[in-house]
Amino acid sequence: MTRDTTLESAIDQVNAVVEARLRAPHVRAFFHEPTFTATYVVSDDATGKAAIIDSVWDFHQPSGRTSFEAADEIVAYVQEQELSVDWILETHAHADHLSAAPYLQEKLGGKLAIGREIVTVQGVFGKIFNEGTEFARDGSQFDRLLEDGDVLMVGDIPLTVLHVPGHTPADMAYIVGDAAFVGDTMFMPDYGSARADFPGGDARLLYRSVRRLMRLPDKTRVFLCHDYKAPNREEFVWETTMLAERTANVHLHEGVTEDAFVEMRTQRDATLEMPKLILPSIQVNMRGGHLPPPEQDGISYLKVPVNAL
Ligand SMILES: [Fe+2]
Numbered sequence: 256m257t258r259d260t261t262l263e264s265a266i267d268q269v270n271a272v273v274e275a276r277l278r279a280p281h282v283r284a285f286f287h288e289p290t291f292t293a294t295y296v297v298s299d300d301a302t303g304k305a306a307i308i309d310s311v312w313d314f315h316q317p318s319g320r321t322s323f324e325a326a327d328e329i330v331a332y333v334q335e336q337e338l339s340v341d342w343i344l345e346t347h348a349h350a351d352h353l354s355a356a357p358y359l360q361e362k363l364g365g366k367l368a369i370g371r372e373i374v375t376v377q378g379v380f381g382k383i384f385n386e387g388t389e390f391a392r393d394g395s396q397f398d399r400l401l402e403d404g405d406v407l408m409v410g411d412i413p414l415t416v417l418h419v420p421g422h423t424p425a426d427m428a429y430i431v432g433d434a435a436f437v438g439d440t441m442f443m444p445d446y447g448s449a450r451a452d453f454p455g456g457d458a459r460l461l462y463r464s465v466r467r468l469m470r471l472p473d474k475t476r477v478f479l480c481h482d483y484k485a486p487n488r489e490e491f492v493w494e495t496t497m498l499a500e501r502t503a504n505v506h507l508h509e510g511v512t513e514d515a516f517v518e519m520r521t522q523r524d525a526t527l528e529m530p531k532l533i534l535p536s537i538q539v540n541m542r543g544g545h546l547p548p549p550e551q552d553g554i555s556y557l558k559v560p561v562n563a564l
Pocket of ligand 1: 348351422
């Protein structure tokens with residue numbers, strides 16, 4: 256091979272990588288109003304491969320009953336579109352809804368993955384819920400524990416994993432082509448940012464994580480885990496762009512310093528109630544979406560630790 260053709264083939268290889276990264280995946284959002292959560296099915300048109308991000312298992316707290324309405328919508332969509340699910344991803348151990356990951360995995364296949372720092376979350380909450388030794392705190396409830404910089408594939412499109420702690424220690428963002436799934440870091444520009452006062456939360460880390468995300472290109476499509484509407488906005492919206500976030504996010508736009516953000520976030524968090532479903536959510540989500548093991552009567556019970564949170 257001459258020097259020229261070697262160079263040319265190297266350039267072709269680089270171009271192929273760049274092209275794959277810039278490829279726009281197909282993104283279908285499902286918004287769950289009872290918990291204000293957006294679940295995403297992100298897929299590669301060329302191969303029909305897909306990942307599901309942040310699913311919801313319906314839980315009716317007053318009766319303690321679960322149902323699969325939200326999850327069945329995902330199953331129906333994936334089957335209609337004839338997608339093949341390779342990954343079921345969590346951006347973090349959610350404190351406001353239960354994950355339907357095990358149900359989706361049973362119906363659709365795919366590997367369940369979450370950030371490696373889930374082990375820290377399991378340690379903290381294993382203690383709060385006084386779990387015995389049968390509750391493994393090593394992340395073994397998941398098929399894969401992800402680290403910053405890991406790359407998974409959604410068909411031919413690379414999915415890059417970024418560790419974005421702050422809301423919790425285990426938060427991950429998933430960058431797929433031109434789409435960023437940022438979990439609970441920033442929300443819509445008119446709403447701001449996620450809270451940072453759960454055990455293991457850290458407003459300073461959250462600021463740094465968001466600044467890191469904001470280095471993504473301006474035209475990046477940004478998909479949020481939640482929306483709660485906002486003053487002067489009557490509709491739920493869960494998609495924006497990095498340009499809009501960088502220039503207009505009410506808590507985190509360019510020019511807001513780390514100290515100013517930490518002060519604002521800390522004051523605001525002190526006024527917030529705990530999420531309605533935090534106790535059931537954490538007990539299930541730290542187990543990868545499984546209920547605690549049933550007692551002798553075959554029923555699973557969820558605990559309420561009194562004055563512990
Ligand atoms: Fe969250």
